Amino acid sequence: xxxxxxxxxxxTVWAALMCLTVTTAAVSYLDLGAFSIVLALxxxxxxxxxxxxxxxxxxxxxxxxxxxVILAGxxxxxxxxxxxxxxxxxxxxx
Amino acid sequence: MSNSSEALATHELRHHFENMEQxxxxxxxxxxxxxxxxxxxxxxxxxxxxxxxYEYFVAWQEGSQHMDFWxxxxxxxxLICSSLTMALxxxxxxxxxxRLTSIMLSITICFAIAFLVLKGIEYHRHWLAHEFPGSAFxxxxxxxxxVEMFFVLYFVMTGFHALHVLIGIxxxxxxxxxNQRGHFSADYHNPVENAGLYWHFVDLVWIYLxxxxxxxxxxxxx
Numbered sequence: 043x044x045x046x047x048x049x050x051x052x053x054t055v056w057a058a059l060m061c062l063t064v065t066t067a068a069v070s071y072l073d074l075g076a077f078s079i080v081l082a083l084x085x086x087x088x089x090x091x092x093x094x095x096x097x098x099x100x101x102x103x104x105x106x107x108x109x110x111v112i113l114a115g116x117x118x119x120x121x122x123x124x125x126x127x128x129x130x131x132x133x134x135x136x
Numbered sequence: 137m138s139n140s141s142e143a144l145a146t147h148e149l150r151h152h153f154e155n156m157e158q159x160x161x162x163x164x165x166x167x168x169x170x171x172x173x174x175x176x177x178x179x180x181x182x183x184x185x186x187x188x189x190y191e192y193f194v195a196w197q198e199g200s201q202h203m204d205f206w207x208x209x210x211x212x213x214x215l216i217c218s219s220l221t222m223a224l225x226x227x228x229x230x231x232x233x234x235r236l237t238s239i240m241l242s243i244t245i246c247f248a249i250a251f252l253v254l255k256g257i258e259y260h261r262h263w264l265a266h267e268f269p270g271s272a273f274x275x276x277x278x279x280x281x282x283v284e285m286f287f288v289l290y291f292v293m294t295g296f297h298a299l300h301v302l303i304g305i306x307x308x309x310x311x312x313x314x315n316q317r318g319h320f321s322a323d324y325h326n327p328v329e330n331a332g333l334y335w336h337f338v339d340l341v342w343i344y345l346x347x348x349x350x351x352x353x354x355x356x357x358x
Contacts, residue, residue, distance in 0.1 A: 046230050056220040060213060063346075067209045070351040082347035089343045097223045097336045099329075105161040108168055115172030119179045126183055130190050 045102040055096045062089050148324065156323065163326040167333050178341050181293050185348060188289065192282035198275075199286030200353030202267060207258045208350035211251050212342065218247030219339040222308070226332045232322030234315055241312040244335065248305045255298050262287070290349055297345060300338045307331050 066085040074081060094112075095101040103109055153159040189196045225240035266274035269288045277283065311331045314320065320328055 046227065049224060049227060052220060052223045052227065056216065059216045059219075063209070063212050063216065066347060066351065067205075070205075070347075070354040079347075079352050082351050083344075086344050086347050090340050093219065093336050093340050093343065097219050097339075098333055099164075103164070105165060108161065108165040111165060111168045111172060115168075115175045118172075119175050122176075122179050122183055123186065127186060127190070130187055 045099075045104075047096070047099070047102065051096060055092050059089055059092060160326050160329070164329060164333065167330040171333060171337050174337060178293075178296070181289070181296070182344065182348075185289050185293065188282075188285055189352075192279065192285065195279040195282030196286055197353040198277050198279065199283045199290070200349065200351070202262075202265070203290075203350045203354075204258050204261065205350055205354055207254050208346055211254050212346045214247050214251045214254070215339045215342050218244050218251070219336050221247065222332050222335045226325070226329055229315070229320050229325040229328045230322060234318070234320070237315050237320070237328070238312055241308055241315065245305055245308050245312070248301055248308070251301055252298060252305075255294065255301075259291075262291075293345055294349070297338070297341055300341070304335050304338050307334060 062085050066082055069081060070078065072078070100109070100112060103112075149156055149159055153162065221240045221243040225237050225244060228234075228236035228240055262268055266272055267287055269284050269291065273280075273284050273287070275283045308331055311328055314327065
């Protein structure tokens with residue numbers, strides 16, 4: 043049978059997401075230069091991971107093919123973003 | 137819900153599956169395949185955003201300062217709360233608690249409507265401030281042509297996201313209606329789970345839109 047996750051887990055994840063939202067909003071007031079976007083994206087990725095792992099049950103999926111589908115999706119997204127940006131960023135080097 | 141067992145019978149194990157577990161596994165895998173196409177759909181727009189931000193960094197900072205920081209932040213919280221109620225709706229039907237499921241789905245719809253209302257207020261303000269791209273676009277600061285490009289991406293990305301929220305309201309409403317008709321139980325609730333996956337995905341997209349649009353130039357506004 044499917045794994046049933048307790049309401050306590052959902053409320054904990056929700057509290058973490060709310061705290062991280064307040065954190066990312068608060069640090070946007072600080073001038074961290076180029077690091078501010080890096081920090082904002084790190085926090086967003088932590089939040090996104092919590093959503094995918096717990097709310098979307100990715101942590102509890104027992105069908106390996108489904109995990110493969112999920113990982114392939116994000117892997118393809120990484121190819122799109124990283125390879126295109128590696129082109130743009132290195133154009134000025136010549 | 138008196139004839140619920142009768143309604144349930146039509147949804148029991150389909151003949152091409154071995155058992156309920158295999159059926160529900162196939163169902164969520166199918167939903168994830170669809171969500172991967174959604175990742176690529178939004179991924180293209182994120183790609184455009186990144187490339188333009190790299191080329192026109194100053195314009196991106198300028199444009200971001202004209203976002204409504206508070207509406208963006210409150211809307212982030214609204215979507216996170218809606219994700220919680222959606223997750224609780226799925227939990228409730230896993231436990232066979234139909235009434236609680238309906239309540240949680242209804243709250244989720246309310247949060248979604250609140251999100252769209254706030255988004256609408258925001259769009260209206262941008263419109264009045266001549267920040268909607270096109271012939272009426274006006275920007276007094278530096279590099280107005282590329283600030284306009286920032287607003288193009290802002291409206292396209294948040295517009296498609298808002299469309300997904302709207303579709304989500306329709307989807308969750310349909311699930312709510314079906315639940316009221318007694319279609320789901322502790323044994324069978326794949327559509328509720330899949331609607332949940334869709335809704336959390338919409339939340340996931342916004343989790344990235346929020347810092348990229350609202351926060352990147354915020355500290356300069358002081």
